[in-house]
Amino acid sequence: xxxxxxxxEAVLQTLLxxxxxxxxxxxxxxxxxxxxxxxxQNTAWKNVEKGLARLRRxxxxxxxxxxxxxxxxxxxxxxxxxxxxxxxxxxxxxxAAILNAGGLDELAxxxxxxxxxxxxxxxxxGPETADSILLYTFGRPVFVIDAYTLRIARRHDWLGEKDGYxxxxxxxxxxxxxxxxxxxxxxxxxVRIGKDFCRPRQPDCQTCPLAGYLPDQIFKATTDKDAxxxxxx
DNA sequence: CCCCAGGCGTCCA
DNA sequence: TGGACGCATGGG
Numbered sequence: 366x367x368x369x370x371x372x373x374e375a376v377l378q379t380l381l382x383x384x385x386x387x388x389x390x391x392x393x394x395x396x397x398x399x400x401x402x403x404x405x406q407n408t409a410w411k412n413v414e415k416g417l418a419r420l421r422r423x424x425x426x427x428x429x430x431x432x433x434x435x436x437x438x439x440x441x442x443x444x445x446x447x448x449x450x451x452x453x454x455x456x457x458x459x460x461a462a463i464l465n466a467g468g469l470d471e472l473a474x475x476x477x478x479x480x481x482x483x484x485x486x487x488x489x490x491g492p493e494t495a496d497s498i499l500l501y502t503f504g505r506p507v508f509v510i511d512a513y514t515l516r517i518a519r520r521h522d523w524l525g526e527k528d529g530y531x532x533x534x535x536x537x538x539x540x541x542x543x544x545x546x547x548x549x550x551x552x553x554x555x556v557r558i559g560k561d562f563c564r565p566r567q568p569d570c571q572t573c574p575l576a577g578y579l580p581d582q583i584f585k586a587t588t589d590k591d592a593x594x595x596x597x598x
Numbered sequence: 599c600c601c602c603a604g605g606c607g608t609c610c611a
Numbered sequence: 612t613g614g615a616c617g618c619a620t621g622g623g
Contacts, residue, residue, distance in 0.1 A: 406605040412621060413604090447619040451606085491606050511604045556604060565602070 369580070371523045373540035376578055377547075380554040383574035389553035392417070395469050395502045396426035402497040403455055403489065404446045415445035428460040428468075455489030462487050469502070477505045492530045500552075506545045508537040509552050513559025520563060522580050 392398040397417060404413045417426075419442040424430050431439070439453040446452060466472050472480060477499060484495035492510070499507040510533045518524040518533055541547060562573035570576050 402604090405603090407603065407618090408605085409603040409621075411603090415621085445620060447603085447621080448605090448617095449619070451618060455606090489606065493605065497604080509604080513604065552604085559604085 368525050369522050379574055384557055387553035398502045399498055400426055402494050408447050412445045416443040428464050431460040432457055458488050473503055504545050506543040506548055508534055508548045510534050514555050517563045
């Protein structure tokens with residue numbers, strides 16, 4: 366509820382000093398990036414890579430190929446990604462929708478807000494997947510919010526516990542210059558923090574590069590002896 | 599054995 | 612309208 370405004374520029378400099386640029390380009394083609402954005406829903410990227418490799422062997426990422434590929438073949442290819450029945454259906458609907466809209470080049474002519482609304486209207490595309498596609502495939506300056514970002518922001522009291530996707534996105538969008546490369550880098554760096562330090566169960570605030578941005582009382586809570594159940598401090 | 603991973607749609611009070 | 616719940620494989 367009581368959230369404090371962070372200096373997000375300073376946070377970025379700290380992250381860059383700690384980790385360096387992540388150079389996070391998730392795939393080699395626009396098609397592969399879009400498919401990856403969908404496959405990674407609630408799924409480790411490691412498993413997504415397996416699925417993408419198998420899909421490449423099944424004939425590649427061309428949307429026309431994807432649309433006409435028998436459902437069972439697609440399911441088999443993306444099985445390692447989990448939720449493969451849902452995701453195969455979502456992928457084929459997405460491929461069909463993109464083809465029907467005239468392809469990626471045609472879609473790229475739309476302004477960001479319109480494109481986002483169009484993506485959100487597709488089955489199985491929520492805010493994170495839509496924004497990932499906007500950022501990585503279409504190069505739009507859209508800040509992607511994910512589970513890591515929400516967890517980090519809530520624990521640092523930049524957001525309240527009940528704040529969700531839109532509030533988090535406003536926080537980062539208002540606190541930073543609107544720049545595609547910057548948003549890409551920032552997102553990657555936050556993922557790094559979320560994986561290595563700001564873990565769900567036992568956050569490692571002592572050695573976390575962002576420790577200096579943690580409110581005192583929360584830092585104390587996370588360094589407590591009996592710190593097995595520190596969700597937020 | 600457990601928990602977790604770069605969500606989303608559905609259902610029900 | 613919002614809080615559970617199902618979806619599913621792979622790794623620590």
